Amino acid sequence: MKKAFKLLLTAAMAASFAGCSKPAKPVLDQIKERGYLIIGTEGNWSPWTYHDEKTNELTGFDVEVGKEIAAALGVEARFEEAAWDSLLAGVDSGRFDIICNGVGYTDERAESYEFSDPYVYTRKVLIVADSNDTVKTFDDLNGKKTANSSGSTYAALAEELGATVEYIDTFGETITMLEQGRIDATINSEVSYLDYMTQHPDAKIKIVDQSEGESVCYPVKKGETSLRDAVNAALADLRSSGRLAELSKQFFGGDITNK
Secondary structure: HHHHHHHHHHHHHHHHHHOOOOOOOOOOHHHHHHHHEEEEOOEEEEEEEEEOOOOEEEHHHHOOOOOOOHHHOOOOOEEEEEOOHHHHHHHHHOOEEEEEEEEEEEEHOOOOEOOOOOOOEEEEEEEEEEEOOOOOOHHHHHOOOEEEEEOHHHHHHHHHHEEEEEEOOOOOHHHHHHHHOOEEEEEEHHHHHHHHHHHHOOOOEEEEEEEOOEEEEEEEOOOHHHHHHHHHHHHHHHHHHHHHHHHHHHHOOOOOOOO
16 A cells, blocks of 8 residues: 555656646747747748859848848847758757748648748749740649659649649759750749849740739748747838838849738
8 A cells, every 4th residue: 555655646746747847938039048040941042042153152032031030039040951841840840940931821831830921922933945835824734744842832733733743952953854855844933933034044944824923921830929920020120111122122123022
Protein backbone atom coordinates (compact mmCIF):
# COMPACT_ATOMS: atom_id res chain seq x y z
CA MET A 1 0.00 0.00 0.00
CA LYS A 2 2.78 2.41 0.87
CA LYS A 3 4.48 1.71 -2.46
CA ALA A 4 1.23 2.32 -4.34
CA PHE A 5 0.64 5.52 -2.40
CA LYS A 6 4.14 6.79 -3.25
CA LEU A 7 3.58 6.08 -6.93
CA LEU A 8 0.30 7.95 -6.87
CA LEU A 9 1.90 10.87 -5.05
CA THR A 10 4.79 11.02 -7.53
CA ALA A 11 2.38 11.00 -10.49
CA ALA A 12 0.28 13.74 -8.89
CA MET A 13 3.33 15.92 -8.29
CA ALA A 14 4.54 15.42 -11.85
CA ALA A 15 1.13 16.43 -13.18
CA SER A 16 1.14 19.46 -10.90
CA PHE A 17 4.54 20.61 -12.12
CA ALA A 18 3.51 20.03 -15.71
CA GLY A 19 0.43 22.16 -15.21
CA CYS A 20 2.59 24.97 -13.82
CA SER A 21 4.98 25.08 -16.78
CA LYS A 22 4.98 28.42 -18.55
CA PRO A 23 3.36 28.58 -22.00
CA ALA A 24 5.60 29.56 -24.90
CA LYS A 25 5.84 33.29 -25.45
CA PRO A 26 4.18 34.71 -28.56
CA VAL A 27 6.60 34.83 -31.48
CA LEU A 28 6.39 38.64 -31.59
CA ASP A 29 7.69 38.82 -28.00
CA GLN A 30 10.49 36.40 -28.87
CA ILE A 31 11.46 38.51 -31.88
CA LYS A 32 11.67 41.69 -29.81
CA GLU A 33 13.69 39.96 -27.08
CA ARG A 34 16.23 38.50 -29.51
CA GLY A 35 16.40 41.70 -31.56
CA TYR A 36 15.90 40.30 -35.06
CA LEU A 37 13.21 38.97 -37.37
CA ILE A 38 14.02 35.69 -39.14
CA ILE A 39 12.78 35.92 -42.72
CA GLY A 40 12.61 32.88 -44.99
CA THR A 41 13.11 33.52 -48.70
CA GLU A 42 14.35 31.74 -51.84
CA GLY A 43 16.95 34.26 -53.00
CA ASN A 44 16.71 33.12 -56.63
CA TRP A 45 13.38 34.51 -57.83
CA SER A 46 13.89 37.92 -59.41
CA PRO A 47 12.50 40.54 -58.91
CA TRP A 48 10.98 39.25 -55.66
CA THR A 49 14.14 37.94 -53.99
CA TYR A 50 17.53 37.50 -55.66
CA HIS A 51 21.26 38.27 -55.50
CA ASP A 52 22.60 41.34 -57.25
CA GLU A 53 24.91 40.21 -60.07
CA LYS A 54 27.59 42.79 -59.20
CA THR A 55 27.60 42.74 -55.40
CA ASN A 56 26.00 39.33 -54.75
CA GLU A 57 23.92 41.04 -52.05
CA LEU A 58 20.44 39.68 -51.42
CA THR A 59 17.83 42.13 -52.70
CA GLY A 60 14.46 42.26 -54.40
CA PHE A 61 11.02 43.63 -53.64
CA ASP A 62 10.24 41.19 -50.83
CA VAL A 63 13.70 41.57 -49.34
CA GLU A 64 13.38 45.34 -49.13
CA VAL A 65 9.83 45.18 -47.76
CA GLY A 66 11.03 42.59 -45.23
CA LYS A 67 13.68 45.04 -44.02
CA GLU A 68 11.03 47.74 -43.65
CA ILE A 69 8.79 45.40 -41.61
CA ALA A 70 11.69 44.50 -39.30
CA ALA A 71 12.49 48.19 -38.81
CA ALA A 72 8.84 48.86 -37.92
CA LEU A 73 9.11 46.15 -35.25
CA GLY A 74 12.26 47.80 -33.94
CA VAL A 75 14.52 44.88 -34.81
CA GLU A 76 17.05 43.75 -37.43
CA ALA A 77 16.07 41.70 -40.49
CA ARG A 78 17.90 38.39 -40.88
CA PHE A 79 17.29 36.41 -44.05
CA GLU A 80 17.64 32.67 -44.42
CA GLU A 81 17.50 31.23 -47.91
CA ALA A 82 15.80 27.93 -48.66
CA ALA A 83 14.08 26.09 -51.49
CA TRP A 84 10.46 27.07 -52.02
CA ASP A 85 9.03 23.72 -50.94
CA SER A 86 10.63 24.05 -47.50
CA LEU A 87 9.72 27.67 -46.73
CA LEU A 88 6.24 27.15 -45.28
CA ALA A 89 7.44 24.08 -43.38
CA GLY A 90 10.10 26.35 -41.89
CA VAL A 91 7.38 28.57 -40.42
CA ASP A 92 5.71 25.51 -38.91
CA SER A 93 8.94 24.36 -37.27
CA GLY A 94 9.88 27.81 -36.01
CA ARG A 95 12.92 28.12 -38.27
CA PHE A 96 11.42 31.26 -39.82
CA ASP A 97 9.20 33.92 -38.25
CA ILE A 98 7.77 35.00 -41.59
CA ILE A 99 8.04 34.20 -45.29
CA CYS A 100 8.80 37.10 -47.68
CA ASN A 101 8.64 35.37 -51.04
CA GLY A 102 5.62 36.39 -53.10
CA VAL A 103 3.31 33.89 -51.41
CA GLY A 104 -0.14 33.82 -52.99
CA TYR A 105 -3.14 33.65 -50.69
CA THR A 106 -5.33 30.54 -50.89
CA ASP A 107 -8.14 29.36 -48.63
CA GLU A 108 -6.29 26.08 -48.14
CA ARG A 109 -3.12 27.80 -46.97
CA ALA A 110 -5.14 30.09 -44.70
CA GLU A 111 -6.24 27.01 -42.74
CA SER A 112 -2.61 26.43 -41.72
CA TYR A 113 -1.12 29.94 -41.51
CA GLU A 114 -1.96 33.47 -40.43
CA PHE A 115 -1.82 35.70 -43.52
CA SER A 116 -1.12 39.41 -43.56
CA ASP A 117 -3.27 41.78 -45.54
CA PRO A 118 -2.44 41.72 -49.27
CA TYR A 119 0.51 43.96 -50.11
CA VAL A 120 0.57 43.44 -53.89
CA TYR A 121 -1.67 41.84 -56.48
CA THR A 122 -0.33 39.65 -59.26
CA ARG A 123 -1.64 37.64 -62.17
CA LYS A 124 -0.75 34.15 -63.20
CA VAL A 125 0.32 34.00 -66.84
CA LEU A 126 0.63 31.11 -69.26
CA ILE A 127 3.99 31.26 -71.04
CA VAL A 128 4.96 29.30 -74.14
CA ALA A 129 7.71 29.40 -76.76
CA ASP A 130 7.19 31.86 -79.60
CA SER A 131 6.83 28.97 -82.04
CA ASN A 132 4.08 27.25 -80.02
CA ASP A 133 0.65 27.63 -81.61
CA THR A 134 -1.09 24.71 -79.88
CA VAL A 135 -1.25 26.03 -76.30
CA LYS A 136 -3.39 29.18 -76.29
CA THR A 137 -5.34 29.03 -73.00
CA PHE A 138 -4.97 27.45 -69.58
CA ASP A 139 -7.43 24.75 -70.64
CA ASP A 140 -5.01 23.63 -73.35
CA LEU A 141 -2.59 22.32 -70.69
CA ASN A 142 -4.43 19.01 -70.38
CA GLY A 143 -1.93 16.30 -71.36
CA LYS A 144 0.93 18.78 -71.74
CA LYS A 145 4.20 19.09 -69.80
CA THR A 146 5.07 22.11 -67.64
CA ALA A 147 7.76 23.06 -65.12
CA ASN A 148 7.47 24.82 -61.75
CA SER A 149 8.77 24.88 -58.18
CA SER A 150 7.47 22.02 -56.06
CA GLY A 151 4.63 23.10 -53.77
CA SER A 152 3.90 26.33 -55.66
CA THR A 153 0.37 27.42 -56.58
CA TYR A 154 1.55 27.45 -60.19
CA ALA A 155 2.45 23.75 -60.07
CA ALA A 156 -0.82 22.91 -58.31
CA LEU A 157 -2.86 24.75 -60.95
CA ALA A 158 -1.00 23.05 -63.80
CA GLU A 159 -1.72 19.64 -62.27
CA GLU A 160 -5.39 20.54 -61.78
CA LEU A 161 -5.55 21.41 -65.47
CA GLY A 162 -4.18 17.98 -66.39
CA ALA A 163 -0.54 18.83 -67.06
CA THR A 164 2.49 16.80 -66.00
CA VAL A 165 4.75 19.03 -63.91
CA GLU A 166 8.53 18.75 -63.83
CA TYR A 167 9.86 20.31 -60.65
CA ILE A 168 12.69 22.85 -60.90
CA ASP A 169 14.20 25.54 -58.65
CA THR A 170 14.39 28.76 -60.68
CA PHE A 171 12.41 30.69 -63.27
CA GLY A 172 15.51 30.78 -65.48
CA GLU A 173 15.62 26.97 -65.56
CA THR A 174 11.97 26.93 -66.60
CA ILE A 175 12.53 29.29 -69.52
CA THR A 176 15.58 27.34 -70.68
CA MET A 177 13.49 24.15 -70.74
CA LEU A 178 10.76 26.00 -72.61
CA GLU A 179 13.08 27.34 -75.28
CA GLN A 180 14.69 23.92 -75.70
CA GLY A 181 11.30 22.30 -76.22
CA ARG A 182 11.59 20.07 -73.15
CA ILE A 183 8.27 21.39 -71.81
CA ASP A 184 5.19 22.77 -73.56
CA ALA A 185 4.41 25.70 -71.27
CA THR A 186 4.73 27.13 -67.77
CA ILE A 187 2.37 28.99 -65.46
CA ASN A 188 4.15 31.72 -63.54
CA SER A 189 4.00 35.26 -62.19
CA GLU A 190 3.44 38.08 -64.65
CA VAL A 191 6.05 40.22 -62.91
CA SER A 192 8.65 37.44 -63.11
CA TYR A 193 8.00 37.22 -66.85
CA LEU A 194 8.32 40.99 -67.30
CA ASP A 195 11.52 41.09 -65.25
CA TYR A 196 13.00 38.22 -67.26
CA MET A 197 12.15 39.92 -70.55
CA THR A 198 13.81 43.12 -69.33
CA GLN A 199 17.01 41.19 -68.73
CA HIS A 200 16.64 38.90 -71.77
CA PRO A 201 14.80 40.93 -74.43
CA ASP A 202 15.64 38.37 -77.14
CA ALA A 203 14.02 35.45 -75.30
CA LYS A 204 11.77 33.51 -77.69
CA ILE A 205 8.76 33.27 -75.36
CA LYS A 206 5.31 34.84 -75.11
CA ILE A 207 2.24 35.12 -72.85
CA VAL A 208 -0.89 33.51 -74.28
CA ASP A 209 -3.30 33.65 -71.32
CA GLN A 210 -3.58 35.25 -67.87
CA SER A 211 -5.67 35.15 -64.70
CA GLU A 212 -7.35 37.95 -62.76
CA GLY A 213 -5.37 39.83 -60.09
CA GLU A 214 -4.61 37.71 -57.01
CA SER A 215 -3.65 38.63 -53.46
CA VAL A 216 -0.05 38.18 -52.30
CA CYS A 217 0.46 38.12 -48.53
CA TYR A 218 3.02 37.34 -45.83
CA PRO A 219 2.38 34.11 -43.86
CA VAL A 220 3.31 33.54 -40.22
CA LYS A 221 2.65 30.59 -37.92
CA LYS A 222 -0.98 29.74 -37.20
CA GLY A 223 -2.18 31.37 -33.98
CA GLU A 224 0.49 34.09 -33.99
CA THR A 225 -2.06 36.86 -34.45
CA SER A 226 0.01 39.49 -32.63
CA LEU A 227 2.82 39.09 -35.17
CA ARG A 228 0.33 39.15 -38.06
CA ASP A 229 -1.24 42.34 -36.69
CA ALA A 230 2.18 43.97 -36.28
CA VAL A 231 3.05 43.09 -39.90
CA ASN A 232 -0.29 44.55 -41.04
CA ALA A 233 0.42 47.77 -39.16
CA ALA A 234 3.84 48.01 -40.81
CA LEU A 235 2.34 47.39 -44.26
CA ALA A 236 -0.36 50.02 -43.65
CA ASP A 237 2.31 52.59 -42.82
CA LEU A 238 4.36 51.63 -45.89
CA ARG A 239 1.27 51.96 -48.05
CA SER A 240 0.16 55.34 -46.65
CA SER A 241 3.68 56.81 -46.86
CA GLY A 242 4.03 55.77 -50.49
CA ARG A 243 7.08 53.61 -49.75
CA LEU A 244 5.33 50.39 -50.80
CA ALA A 245 4.40 51.84 -54.20
CA GLU A 246 7.93 53.24 -54.56
CA LEU A 247 9.47 49.79 -54.05
CA SER A 248 6.94 48.24 -56.43
CA LYS A 249 7.93 50.68 -59.18
CA GLN A 250 11.61 50.09 -58.48
CA PHE A 251 11.45 46.32 -58.81
CA PHE A 252 8.40 45.66 -60.98
CA GLY A 253 8.47 48.70 -63.20
CA GLY A 254 4.99 49.74 -62.03
CA ASP A 255 2.68 50.00 -59.05
CA ILE A 256 1.05 46.63 -58.37
CA THR A 257 0.13 47.42 -54.76
CA ASN A 258 -3.55 48.02 -55.62
CA LYS A 259 -6.01 45.46 -56.94
